[in-house]
Amino acid sequence: MDNKDKLKEVVNQAIADQQVPHVKLKKIGPSSVNIDKLTKPSKETHQEYWGKGLTYLAIGLIIILVVSIIGFVGYHGLATFTNDHVNIFHFLTSTDWDPGEGKNHVGAAVMIVTSFAVTLLAALVATPFAIAIALYMTEYSSKKGANFLQSVTELLVGIPSVVYGFLGLTLIIPAIRTLFGGTGFGILAATLVLFVMVLPTITSLTVDSLKAVPNHFRKASMALGATHWQTIYHVVLRVATPRILTAVIFGMARAFGEALAVQMVIGNAVLMPYNLVSPSATLTSQLTSQMGNTVMGTLPNNALWSLALLLLIMSLVFNFLVKLIGKKGQK
Amino acid sequence: MDAKKRDKLATIIIYILVGIVVLILAGIVGNILISGIPHLSWHFLTSEASSYQAGGGVRDQLFNSLYLLILTTIISLPIALGAAIYLAEYAKDNWITNLIRTTIQILSSLPSIVVGLFGYLLFVVQFGLGFSIISGALALTFFNLPILTSNIEEAIKGVPQEQREAGLALGLSNWKTIRGIVLPAALPGILTGIILSAGRIFGEAAALIYTAGQSGSTINYADWNPLSPTSPLNVMRPAETLAVHIWKVNTEGIIPDATIVSAATSALLVIVVIVFNLGARYLGNKLYRKLTAAK
Numbered sequence: 203m204d205n206k207d208k209l210k211e212v213v214n215q216a217i218a219d220q221q222v223p224h225v226k227l228k229k230i231g232p233s234s235v236n237i238d239k240l241t242k243p244s245k246e247t248h249q250e251y252w253g254k255g256l257t258y259l260a261i262g263l264i265i266i267l268v269v270s271i272i273g274f275v276g277y278h279g280l281a282t283f284t285n286d287h288v289n290i291f292h293f294l295t296s297t298d299w300d301p302g303e304g305k306n307h308v309g310a311a312v313m314i315v316t317s318f319a320v321t322l323l324a325a326l327v328a329t330p331f332a333i334a335i336a337l338y339m340t341e342y343s344s345k346k347g348a349n350f351l352q353s354v355t356e357l358l359v360g361i362p363s364v365v366y367g368f369l370g371l372t373l374i375i376p377a378i379r380t381l382f383g384g385t386g387f388g389i390l391a392a393t394l395v396l397f398v399m400v401l402p403t404i405t406s407l408t409v410d411s412l413k414a415v416p417n418h419f420r421k422a423s424m425a426l427g428a429t430h431w432q433t434i435y436h437v438v439l440r441v442a443t444p445r446i447l448t449a450v451i452f453g454m455a456r457a458f459g460e461a462l463a464v465q466m467v468i469g470n471a472v473l474m475p476y477n478l479v480s481p482s483a484t485l486t487s488q489l490t491s492q493m494g495n496t497v498m499g500t501l502p503n504n505a506l507w508s509l510a511l512l513l514l515i516m517s518l519v520f521n522f523l524v525k526l527i528g529k530k531g532q533k
Numbered sequence: 534m535d536a537k538k539r540d541k542l543a544t545i546i547i548y549i550l551v552g553i554v555v556l557i558l559a560g561i562v563g564n565i566l567i568s569g570i571p572h573l574s575w576h577f578l579t580s581e582a583s584s585y586q587a588g589g590g591v592r593d594q595l596f597n598s599l600y601l602l603i604l605t606t607i608i609s610l611p612i613a614l615g616a617a618i619y620l621a622e623y624a625k626d627n628w629i630t631n632l633i634r635t636t637i638q639i640l641s642s643l644p645s646i647v648v649g650l651f652g653y654l655l656f657v658v659q660f661g662l663g664f665s666i667i668s669g670a671l672a673l674t675f676f677n678l679p680i681l682t683s684n685i686e687e688a689i690k691g692v693p694q695e696q697r698e699a700g701l702a703l704g705l706s707n708w709k710t711i712r713g714i715v716l717p718a719a720l721p722g723i724l725t726g727i728i729l730s731a732g733r734i735f736g737e738a739a740a741l742i743y744t745a746g747q748s749g750s751t752i753n754y755a756d757w758n759p760l761s762p763t764s765p766l767n768v769m770r771p772a773e774t775l776a777v778h779i780w781k782v783n784t785e786g787i788i789p790d791a792t793i794v795s796a797a798t799s800a801l802l803v804i805v806v807i808v809f810n811l812g813a814r815y816l817g818n819k820l821y822r823k824l825t826a827a828k
Contacts, residue, residue: 246706253708257623260615261633264678268636271643271651271675278654334550342547351551353810354558360806361561362736364779365799369561371783372792398557429540452642459644461739462780486646486739491784493650493743498658510650517643521635 205241272514279511282308282504293508299472301502308505310485310512312472317484319389319475320464321457324396328404329450331397333439336408341434352409355402363399367466370395375467382479387469390478395463400453407452411445412438448524455520459513461486485509562803569800572793578801582749582778587790591798593749596765597666597772601745602734604670604768606727609677614723616678617685622711641679648676649740657744664771669745676740681730688722689715721820728813732806738776746771747781775802 243251282288288308296309335355339348374394379386415438423433439446469481470491489509496503576590583589616637624630652672656662692715700710716723750770751763759766773781779798782791 246704246709250706250708253618253706253711254623257615257619260612261619263612264616264640264682265633265636267675267678268640270655271640271648274651274654275647331550331554334547335554338547338551342544351555354555356810357562357807358558360732360736360810361565362738362776362802362806364738364776365565365736365802368779368783368795368799369564372796373564398561401554429536431540431543432536434543455642459642459646461644461646462742466780466783486644489646489650490739490742493653494747507650510647513644513647517647518639521639521642525635 209241275507275510275514278504278507279514280508282501282508286501286504288505288508297474301505305501308501308508310505310509312474313483313485313488313509314512316389316468316475316482317458317486320392320396320468320484321454323389323393324400324457325404325450325454327393327397328401328453332401332404332408332449332453333446335405336412337434339409340412341430341438355405358398358402359406363460363463364466366395366399367463370463370467378479384479385469385481386479387467387481388477388479389468389475389482391467392464392484393478395467396457396460399460399463400457403456404449404453407449408442408446411442411449414445415441444527444530447527451520451523451527455517458516458520459486461490465490485513489513565796565799565803569796569798569803572797573800577797582773582794583788585787587788587793589788589790589794591775591778591794591801593752594773594775594778594798595801596752597745597749598735598774598776600765601666601670601673601741601772601774602731604666605673605677605734606731608670609674609681610727612674613678613681613685616682617689618711620682621686621689622707622715637679637682640675641683645676645737645739648672649743651675652740653743662769664744664746665769666745666772667768669741669772669774670768672740672744673734673737676737677730677734680733681726684726684730685719685723688719688726691722692718721817724820725813725817728809728816732809732813735805735809736776736802738774738780741774741777742780745774745777747773747777747785749773 282293283290286305286308288305292306293308293310294314295311297311298307298309299312300307335351339351343351370391374391375386377386378384378388378391382390419437419441420433423437428436464484465487468484468487470483470487471481472483472488473481475482489506492502493506496506578590578595579592580588580590581592582594620630620633624633649672652668652675656668656671657664662668696714696718697710700714701707705713748771750772752765752770753763754765756764757766758764759768761767762770775798779795779802782788782794788794
């Protein structure tokens with residue numbers, strides 16, 4: 203109210219003070235000035251509120267989604283330990299997986315070991331290849347060659363994971379069977395399938411990291427008389443190391459969470475893998491193949507949710523590692 | 534060994550490794566296409582899948598894949614667009630924004646099977662929707678949101694700052710500037726992002742086996758009433774997509790020609806993905822040229 207009165211005063215003052223006679227301010231008059239319109243938010247401000255509100259809503263939805271995923275999976279995953287009283291230590295270290303038999307038969311060590319084995323092996327095989335391609339694209343080849351490899355990696359990303367699984371089933375498994383005997387299913391087959399799947403992830407992130415190395419570093423090194431390889435090895439790779447590590451971790455996160463392709467070639471037997479060609483099971487493969495066979499709320503089902511929780515936690519750990527390395531790299 | 538020899542050796546090794554990867558890729562794509570395309574007949578595309586005999590097709594799976602793709606895009610696009618606008622235009626550089634970015638990154642790195650199981654828990658069990666297209670589409674939305682959001686954010690950030698300033702100088706509100714100036718300018722990038730994410734949705738299976746289900750229902754293609762139970766548009770029916778079909782016939786199926794069916798389906802999937810990739814690039818370039826008058 204106070205503001206409105208002030209505004210009226212100002213309008214009256216302006217009319218009294220007016221010096222230019224041909225502007226007929228009096229005709230407009232203080233009474234016809236719509237004070238309400240002047241003091242209320244304009245149409246633009248309303249639009250702004252609406253637009254901003256919509257974007258806040260969208261971002262809020264995504265956050266609620268992530269929180270509820272963690273909440274729901276956490277709640278069901280912990281039920282094994284809180285409701286069914288399975289010992290967490292036993293769960294992590296025992297190799298006896300037969301949840302239908304009661305709480306002393308819920309040991310996930312086989313799945314944990316196999317999951318980590320395939321992930322580490324796939325990253326180990328893929329990283330040299332990824333770095334070689336990235337170096338070729340940024341340091342060696344012409345723009346045409348780099349573009350070609352770029353589309354090659356994009357295509358590799360685009361091929362659906364079941365197709366990789368199917369190829370593993372029809373090409374890799376028979377090859378392993380003839381070379382090493384046995385069924386062919388196992389860690390080796392899963393590693394080879396995952397190698398192709400994580401290769402493009404690691405490659406494209408490594409390319410970014412190499413491109414981020416300032417060009418004058420290379421020139422300075424060359425000016426000192428270093429060879430091309432010396433420049434790459436002692437300067438470029440050194441500078442890019444933190445981000446290359448990040449790339450490898452992203453690749454590992456993808457390998458760890460990959461479900462169907464691995465499930466198709468791992469063999470799906472909950473047995474401790476004693477070599478690379480014996481059938482085993484990963485966290486994801488066990489979830490994929492068993493979730494449909496259990497009844498909601500029973501111990502076998504809760505045990506599977508605990509595996510899902512483990513996957514979720516590992517995914518968070520990978521994220522955390524990436525952040526940690528990112529922070530170290532900035533220093 | 535002196536430095537020069539080392540340099541040569543390193544170069545040779547890098548070339549060999551690159552050569553191996555190119556060969557592997559050529560082998561993969563070649564194998565999929567060569568073993569699959571001969572079986573990709575009109576009959577295969579237009580006949581029903583069989584459950585135990587040879588000679589089934591993928592008509593329903595193909596339709597389901599496309600339908601899920603469209604539904605997912607319709608649901609996820611507004612949310613991703615809003616979130617991307619927030620991140621690119623409104624978000625301040627502080628800890629809240631950082632937290633939001635971390636959240637989105639977490640969502641994008643969650644294993645798709647975990648996202649699928651969450652969808653199963655929430656929609657199939659909790660909301661009682663059962664194995665249905667709508668459950669699948671929502672699970673795929675979760676899976677799709679982070680990638681689509683960051684693609685669109687990149688596109689919006691690529692619009693020069695001067696264009697925003699020009700809009701604001703004309704007295705437009707921030708929102709009007711975004712809607713009338715920034716979004717049209719970012720459209721090529723946004724479209725490319727949508728198409729690329731569409732390729733991912735089309736091939737996704739892990740998030741679907743426990744949400745959209747692993748079996749189809751009888752579909753009557755003459756009935757286009759979305760509420761009727763046999764209509765292809767009904768969102769409450771269980772649906773098996775192409776990618777799930779490949780998985781299913783290889784792991785649990787008993788049809789004698791599983792290899793042929795999966796080879797042909799794989800070829801179909803890969804061809805669609807290639808078309809999406811090329812389409813995204815072509816459309817992006819063309820729109821960019823049209824909107825910016827660049828040659």
